[in-house]
Amino acid sequence: ASGCPAFSGGLKGVKFESGSARLTPASKTILDSAATELRRYPDLNIEIGAYTDDRGSDTLNQNLSQKRAESVRTYLLDKGIAADKLSAKGYGELHPIATNDTVEGRAENRRVEFVIMK
Numbered sequence: 144a145s146g147c148p149a150f151s152g153g154l155k156g157v158k159f160e161s162g163s164a165r166l167t168p169a170s171k172t173i174l175d176s177a178a179t180e181l182r183r184y185p186d187l188n189i190e191i192g193a194y195t196d197d198r199g200s201d202t203l204n205q206n207l208s209q210k211r212a213e214s215v216r217t218y219l220l221d222k223g224i225a226a227d228k229l230s231a232k233g234y235g236e237l238h239p240i241a242t243n244d245t246v247e248g249r250a251e252n253r254r255v256e257f258v259i260m261k
Contacts, residue, residue, distance in 0.1 A: 156170065163207075181228075185228070191216050192234055
C-alpha cells in the first residue's frame, strides 16, 4: 500500500578485505542502514548478488563471490532480517559494469547488489 522505496540495486561502498569475505568496518555501517530499510519492508524477498573482477581463476572468483554474498546475508540475519527473505548468490566475474583493464574499473566490478525478487 505504501509502495517500495526507490532503489537502484547497488550497495555503494560495501567492500571486503582483499581476497576474503570479511566485511570492512565501513561496509558494516552501510549494511546497518540497509538492514534498517529492509525492516521497513518485511514482505520483500531479496537476492544478495556478489561479483568479482576478472583477476584470478573463474573457479576462485565464483567461490569468493558466493562467500561474499553469504557474508552479507549472515550480517543482515544478525541484524534481524528474516532468513526466508534473503538469498545469497555469487556471480563471480560475470556481468562486469566497468572495464577490467584498469584499477578503477576492477574496483567497480567488485560489488554487491540487492535484487528484489517477486
